[in-house]
Amino acid sequence: MSFCATQDTASDVGKTTSMTSLDHYRNQYRAALLDDCIPFWEKHCPDRDYGGYFTCLDRDGTVYDTEKFMWMQWRIVWMFSELCSKLGTRTEWLDIARLGYDFLTTHGKDDKGRYYFALSREGRPTMAPYSVYSDCFAVMGAAAYYRVSGDEAARREALRAYNSYLSREHRPKGEWTKELEGRPPMRKLGFYMMKANLLAVLEECLSDPTFRAEALATVRYVLGTFWNPDMKVMFEFVRADGSFDLESMQGRHLTPGHALEAMWFIMNSAYRAGETQLVERAADVVRATLDFGWDPEYGGIYYFMDALGKPHVELQWNMKLWWVHNEALVATAMAHQLTGREEFA
Amino acid sequence: MSFCATQDTASDVGKTTSMTSLDHYRNQYRAALLDDCIPFWEKHCPDRDYGGYFTCLDRDGTVYDTEKFMWMQWRIVWMFSELCSKLGTRTEWLDIARLGYDFLTTHGKDDKGRYYFALSREGRPTMAPYSVYSDCFAVMGAAAYYRVSGDEAARREALRAYNSYLSREHRPKGEWTKELEGRPPMRKLGFYMMKANLLAVLEECLSDPTFRAEALATVRYVLGTFWNPDMKVMFEFVRADGSFDLESMQGRHLTPGHALEAMWFIMNSAYRAGETQLVERAADVVRATLDFGWDPEYGGIYYFMDALGKPHVELQWNMKLWWVHNEALVATAMAHQLTGREEFA
Structure with a gap:
């Protein structure tokens, strides 16, 4: 990970990233996952x-x-479905996946087919379906479960939830939207980043290449709309007409972890479609995001930032969260693998 | 402030809290307010x-x-109204207060009379009236402005906003409520804490002693409902039947800053009503809250806590916020003044 080091040190680090050290990390992560983390959750x-x-x-x-x-x-x-896909089906993993799939499809939806935010232990709705990302995680869960179970109902549920997600594009929070007409409508990176990811998941899990063209269109939309090539930052919000709003806190709001996450979704889709140039562009964004989001004093990547360095409204803006650094690990590992650029080693 | 010191040191600190050092702090705070803070805002x-x-x-x-x-x-x-009340009316302060009062009463309310959460610069609603505390701060602002301006419309507005606040007791977030029937309804300390404070403000600013009985009833409700005498903590939420919920994150959630704030509201009301015993009980809560909420390793008071020390869902739970420490300063200064107990010196 050269981005946290000075140029000279970066070169030294680069030299030590041999296959041996990659094997070392692979074994370390594999053991942490299979011998510690997964048994705990099982x-x-x-x-x-x-x-x-x-x-x-x-x-x-x-x-x-x-x-x-x-x-x-x-x-x-x-997760338990993907473990079966990637490491071979184990009955206990498939049973755990089914335990959730059955519960959620039975109790999880309101009368419009939107997934609630939360249920009680017994399955009674406790929190309204105000988050479109509930639908989004349902797409991924149902599609992955279909791949390992072959259950056609799960395939239909993944597609249904995806259409529910899409239908909420311009008002994702539905009737729980707090923004009124005095605040101009904005497009949110998170929505399109997840759309790109969902399309890749559907293509892979449903073995259906018809999702590829839309995935590539979404990839191009994200890179062409939220990335500001002059400032070299990925914005979280742009105005409905595609312009950047540098006048408001919302318009200047950045989430480096989202930018990194979006880029590995994009590199994944672009690579599968053989779009080398798009992979390189996404890798450039990874590089720029690490440069911008890295804390030069204590290290680590900030949670939220202001594009012009103004005070941020969220108290937790300067926290260094685990998920952000996981996204950075995935994005840099993928950028290194797909571009071969030493700076990501 | 002896609560952050060991017993021995506390005694030493107590001995140095003479009138001279109180004068020193009074002058320091006065200068910071009038020579630095207020001119900036003016x-x-x-x-x-x-x-x-x-x-x-x-x-x-x-x-x-x-x-x-x-x-x-x-x-x-x-703030600008209170500066006039406490330090003598200055035209420029009163003008600034009026500049906001006129703007907010003209543009700030929806058709049900609830104050929006936010307006655009020009006065168009940008954020829905989902927070009952918007109404609450309107009560305080309008009442304080009435006291210095004598404007009868401001007096009526304070009372109208107070009734709007009260009418939202059981569903404060209105149609933006995300909690559904699967999650049992809870009573929130914040609502009653602010009610006690609003009643004291109305009594004082409107020179109307008829609010005193209801204020005392609210004070007794807060102390009798949210304070858990066995655990010695002030809960943020209790079930509708008044019981404590130790099974859920919401039920165990504590906000020490709120408890401290509530106690100085309560000491203020109780003292004005000559209820010495209630003042002493509130002072005991201040003491217990400082004991529970204080970080023994680095000092400072936590933002959020879990009554049983379980992980807290909010990322910012262990931050040490300025407002919490301001509430602690006010609460301990008031407790010291009203009870004479050395532990608060």
């Missing part, structure tokens, strides 16, 4: 009484809240 | 073109966002 997360999962787990596995938050629930369906 | 916050105030100000006074957030707008009306 043991403590399934709710065998009601279905679904416990996700608020203390270090010793104690459940400290039983509410079932949709993002996490569907992510667990996705 | 100069940079008034929007002479459209009315209302700029509140997103960089250190040099540059405006970095022009949106007009209701909490801050009404707080500025309150």
Whole structure:
């Protein structure tokens, strides 16, 4: 990871990134996942009484809240399904995936087919379907579960949830939207970043190449709309006419972790479609985002930033979150693999 | 401030809290307020073109966002009105208060009389009236402005906004409520804490002693409902039947800054009503909150806590915010003044 070092040190680090050290990291991550992380979740997360999962787990596995938050629930369906896809099906993993899939498809949707934000342990809706990302994680979970189960209903659910997601493009929060007409409508990076990812997931899990053209169009839209080539930053919001708003806190708001996440989604889609130039452009954005988002004093990547360095409205703006650094690891590893550029080694 | 010291050191600190050192702090705070803080706001916050105030100000006074957030707008009306009440009316202060009062009462309300969360610079609604605290700060601002302006319309507005606040007791967020029937309804400390404060403000600013009985009833409700005498913590949420919910993150959620703020509101009301015992009980809560909320390693008071020490869902839970420490300064100074107990010196 040369971006956190000075130029000279970066070269030294580059030289030590041999296949041996890659093997070392591969073994380290594999062991952490399969010998530590996954066994913990296999043991403590399934709710065998009601279905679904416990996700608020203390270090010793104690459940400290039983509410079932949709993002996490569907992510667990996705995770155990993907483990089967990538490492070979194990009955216990498939059973855990089904435990969530059945619970969520039975209890999770309102009468418009939108996934709630959360359910009670028993499956009663506790939080309104105000987040379009609930639908989004349902697409990924159902598609991944279809791939390993072959359950046609899961395939249909993935496509249905994707259409529900798309239908909410211009008002993702529905009737819980707080923004009124005095605040000009904005387009949000998160929506299109996830759209690109969902299309890649549907193509892969449903073995359906018809999603590829739309995925590439979305990739081009993200790079062409949210990336500001003069300032070299990826904006989180642009105006409906595609212009950047440097006058407001919302317009200047940046989330480096999102930019990094979006770029590995994009490199993934672009590489599969043989679009080398798009891969290189996304790798340039990864590089620029690390340059802009890196804290030169203490290291680490900021959570939120202001494009002009003005004070940020969110208290947690300067926190260094684990997920952001995971996205950076994935994005730089992928950029290195696909472009061969030493700066990502 | 002995709560941050060991017992021995606390005694030493206590001994040095003489009238001389109190005079020293009084002069220091007065100078910081009148020679530094207020002149900055007088100069940079008034929007002479459209009315209302700029509140997103960089250190040099540059405006970095022009949106007009209701909490801050009404707080500025309150602040310049109170400066006139406490230090003698100055035309420029009263003019600034009127600049906001006129703008907010003209543009700030929806058709149900609820104050929006925010307006554009020109006065168009930008954020829906989903926060009952917008109404709350309107009560305080309008009441304080009435006291110095004698404008009867401001008196009526304070009372009207108070009734709007009260009418939202059981569903404060109105149609923007995300909690559904699967999550049992809870009573929130913030609502009743502010109710107690609003009643004291109305009594004082409107010179109307008829608010006193309801204020005392609210004080007793807060102390009797949200304070857990066994655990010695002030809960942020209790179930509708008054019981504590130790099973959920929401039920265990604590905000020490709120508890401290609530206690100085309560000491203020109780003292004015001659209820010495209530003052002592509130002072006990201040003491217990400082004991529970204080970080023994680095000092300072946590933003959010879990009553049983479980992981907290909010990323910013362990931040040490300025407002919390301001509430602690006010609460301990008041507790010391009203009870004479050395532990608060």
